[in-house]
Amino acid sequence: MPVLLITRSSSVHEAVVPLCAAAGIAAEVCADPDLSLATWREADLVLVGADLAGPVGGLAPPRRPGVHVVGAPPDDSAFRHAVTLGADSVVDLPDGAAWLSGALADVGERGSPGRLVGVVGGTGGAGATTLACALAQWHARRGPTLLVDGDPLGPGVDRLLGMEDLPGVRWEALAETSGRLGAGALREGVPRRDHLGVLTWSGLRRRLDVPTVRRVLPAGVRGHGLVVVDLARQGGAGIVELADRCDDLLVVTPATVPGLAATARLVADLGRAGRAGLVVRPGGLGDADAERVTGLPVVAAVADQRGLAAALDRGLGPLAGRGPLARAVRDLLADAA
Template sequence: MVDGMDPALALTSDPLLADELGRLAAAAGVPLRLVADGFAGGAADRTLAAWSSAPLVLVGADRAAELAALAPARRPGVLVVCWSPPPDGAFRDALLLGAERVLELPAAAPWVTEALIDLGEAGRGDGALLGVLGGSGGAGATTLACALAQVAAERGPTLLVDLDPLGPGCERMLALDAQPGVRWDSLGRASGRLSARSLREAVPRGDGPGVLGFTAHPLPLEASAVREALSAARRGHDTVVVDLPRAGGTEETLARCDLVVLVVVPSYAGVTAAARRLAAVADPSRVGLVVRGRGADPARVADLVGAPALAVMPDQRGLDEALDLGLGPVRSRRSPLARAARAVLAAATDPGAVAA
């Protein structure tokens, strides 16, 4: 049970429904306050006060019409629950109450559980979403994404999301591939709501960032699974770093990123390819560049590509060795990749950095 948490509110006079909701709340480790009586007299005021203050309200369909008649103020986090099939009027009452949906038990029990589990995350706000994109093949996007996640994880809960099924695999890079945990193949099939805490606790994680990655034989990702996972990831972490593929189905994710980092190799081909990649981004205003290697003037690269330079990512000696040792690309705070990652994270928290 999470200490000090306000209880969720269940309003129902159906003893079986009350039992089931109590059981689901206990399984989620969340306190539940049951209001089983009518709303006559002072009870209406008490109910309306609880309605406003509870972090989640589960309204039994048996009491929904009566509650709607009290015209409670609209609020998020209201669910109408009932046994299947829903009684007449359940959907109308849900609409009047501004409920998010009608959940039919017992089939929707996992949905109720996930909503309850998420209460522990309420109020933490969404974490930053950083996308990393290669300006050309082999530019160093995956390496930088892993480095960013490692450095961000020193500051707060961080998740690295691998969206490139043809890359080396972020789990491999951080030596988490042998760890048990949830991967895309199981999330891709899940339907309905994914709780922030469940995701955070289910992915492979060592001392550093968690990773949501692919299995050895990746299946194509459904857009809805990616959307749901990224939204749960942000609710449950301070920072979410996404390793994006260079092509194919990334537009929606790009549009959601607070900052997109484009890794540019400062050669003729590298700059030209990066400019083309940038031109394919719907909103280029949130894109900043990381220039690979020390060989070029970042301001000149920025001019040529058409986006501001956030950092230089120098070549790091012994990178393969660090990866072989399972240390990930950042093996010390003073390494070139750690410095580059810190510069990018600083830019991510400074909205002026990219627009400048």
């Protein structure tokens, strides 16, 4: 029983039940507050009509996520009852129907959010996009994965994976929408091959719309076990915000004096000490030097891989064969888990 609707109001019933039917979700309507407690815990989503929010709150049901008060334009009493119930929100109907449709679209999705991993190059040409693609390819063998292209000046993650011709929504289309984005809608809408979905641009003129990203990333982690974001090195406060949203941030850098110097400046701007780590590429300096200069721990070292450039040119992705990159991403994802 995915949705429990507690109300005696015909207007609330007529507003909510059709939305459940449109989402293909079963709903149980209960007009007796006392009887509602029997299925209070089991429902994926609990919608309490404003007309019964007071009586239901008086029963002191156990606190749980996914409770919303729905009904007429809210007043002070609706908010007081919502606090008593521990509700997540108060939704005005019918004005809030679009938001409620998005919430219903997520019913039955993952019980816990996926992990959000950001990858950024400490200097140009460090191989951040390649690592992001490799992480996504590896995890997609095991479950739903979303690779987000957050670098407008990058090559395009879809091109490296040979997915540029697959149908699906791109950044341009999402930027033209508004409101809550459902996890299922995003997962099914982006270009996808098996368990791997990608979100990038469709043309040469690219601009990362940060408000759209704020809607996309929460939907992505609700519908995927792993979301990998290929971040741009430059982008101002927007990139800093995106990096801060990541559970883990991997900074790719060559172990060279110029590379580490540039990486140190990037790390200072991001301010992510404690949740960021270095992925070191070959160079003349050691891990201790890299950690001393940047202030970040080395979490992986990736040697040069024979045939990698040819595999990317052919759209096979970085994990077309075995090599040091495959071993590195395996260990990185195991540590993140």
